[in-house]
Amino acid sequence: MTTDSIEQLFVNGLEELYYTEQQLIDALETLAEQTNDEAASQAFSEHRTETQxxxxxxxxxxxxxxxxxxxxxxxxxDALIDEHEQFAQENDGDVLDRYNIEVGQKTEHYEIAAYGNLTSFAGKLGYDEAADLLEETLREEESALDELSQAGEQFDEQQIASD
Known part of the structure; x- marks a missing residue:
């Protein structure tokens, strides 16, 4: 990809995030249905609605x-979704639940980095309203990561207590 301006880099990033969010709508539904841990499943469902x-x-x-x-x-x-599909075919139960939380966290970290960069670009390019919209989504992604992190910690504590 040859890009000769921040404007092009910004548009390219928007196009990639547009694709990402569309893919994640289906992926989050799968995670919610596949995860037996109630807190994690609920987090995936709620974030699916936000992702729309x-x-x-x-x-x-x-x-x-x-x-x-x-x-x-x-x-x-695409790689995260493919990796998850393969893992889910080979694993189930608590291991799959914990992996689902992990892959959700990986995805949130990616989105936070992408939205953070695009928010900065929008502000520097003078797209103030766009920057505000991107910032709003960035905050929601950070909140989703926090919720998944808490679900992961609770899950780990329950697993340790039951061992």
Whole structure:
């Protein structure tokens, strides 16, 4: 990919996140259905609803900067989903529950980095309303990571107590 401006880098990042969020809607539904741990399953369900709103916000950002919403394949999210599918075929029970929490955390870290960068780019490029929308999503991603981290800690404590 050849990019000769921050503006192009910004649009490219938006396209990748647009793809990512669309892929995660289905992935989060799978995680919620597959996870027996109630706290983690609920976190996945709630974040799925938020993720649908993230797609809507990204469409608003595209509109504000005069671009058509377009999804660009993102290898990172594809790899995470593929890795999860393979792991889920080979594992179940508590091991799969804990892995689902882990993959959720990995995804949130990726999204936080991506939204953080795009929020900064939007501000520097003078897209103040877009920056506000991206910042709102960034905060929700951070909150989702916190919720998953707490679910992971509770899960680990329960596993240690039952051993």
């Amino acid at each position: 709103e993230h797609v809507n916000r990204l469409e608003q950002v595209f509109e504000q900067i005069g671009e058509e919403p377009q999804a660009k394949d993102e290898q990172v999210v």
